[in-house]
Amino acid sequence: MAGIVNExxxxxxxxxxxxxxxxxxxTNSSSVSPLEGEPSVTxxxxxxxxxxxxxxxxxxxxxxxKVSIWLQFGSEDEDDFPSSVGYDHPDYEYYRxxxxxxxxxxxxxxEGEAMFTYNIALNYDDEGRxxxxxxxxx
Numbered sequence: 228m229a230g231i232v233n234e235x236x237x238x239x240x241x242x243x244x245x246x247x248x249x250x251x252x253x254t255n256s257s258s259v260s261p262l263e264g265e266p267s268v269t270x271x272x273x274x275x276x277x278x279x280x281x282x283x284x285x286x287x288x289x290x291x292x293k294v295s296i297w298l299q300f301g302s303e304d305e306d307d308f309p310s311s312v313g314y315d316h317p318d319y320e321y322y323r324x325x326x327x328x329x330x331x332x333x334x335x336x337x338e339g340e341a342m343f344t345y346n347i348a349l350n351y352d353d354e355g356r357x358x359x360x361x362x363x364x365x
Contacts, residue, residue, distance in 0.1 A: 244296060244332045244345070261290035261336070274300060276324045291337035299329040309355035322355070 271283035286294040301324040302308070308322045330347040344365040352358045 244294075244330065244347075261292040262288055262294070262334075264289050266294070274324075276320075280325075293335045293339075295333045295335065297331045298327060299331070300325050300327055302326070302328055307351070309351075310353045312355070326351075326355075 266286035266288045269285040269287070270281050271285075272278055272280060273282045274280040280300070281298070282300070283295070283297040286296070288294075302322065305313075307328070308319075312319055312322055328349055330349075331344065332347070333344040334342045336342050346363045346365060348361045348363075349357060350359050350361060
């Protein structure tokens with residue numbers, strides 16, 4: 228199944244988000260960054276087809292700042308699938324429900340106010356290979 232390679236993307240993506248947010252917060256603050264240190268992590272598993280799949284994580288820092296990361300899997304739009312994948316293809320369910328398509332990271336201050344949000348869309352080519360991302364700060 229094509230999903231095995233894509234499943235390995237999740238944790239490196241989370242690590243990249245964690246490092247980038249720490250870098251961003253340390254350059255925008257003259258004092259100690261609220262995202263310093265190693266966070267406590269809470270994992271969420273809310274996938275409609277796989278109760279063991281991680282779909283989100285909260286990273287809670289000593290400063291009580293929180294980074295909430297949510298992963299979106301699959302697509303209802305078959306135009307997003309590789310050209311060879313139709314309803315009767317063996318990997319159809321993978322592309323419909325399991326392929327990582329978007330990551331949303333939202334940072335909250337100690338009072339729970341949203342500070343910034345990033346939406347990261349994963350781009351795939353016509354063969355289903357990851358080609359890059361589009362990152363939008365909201």
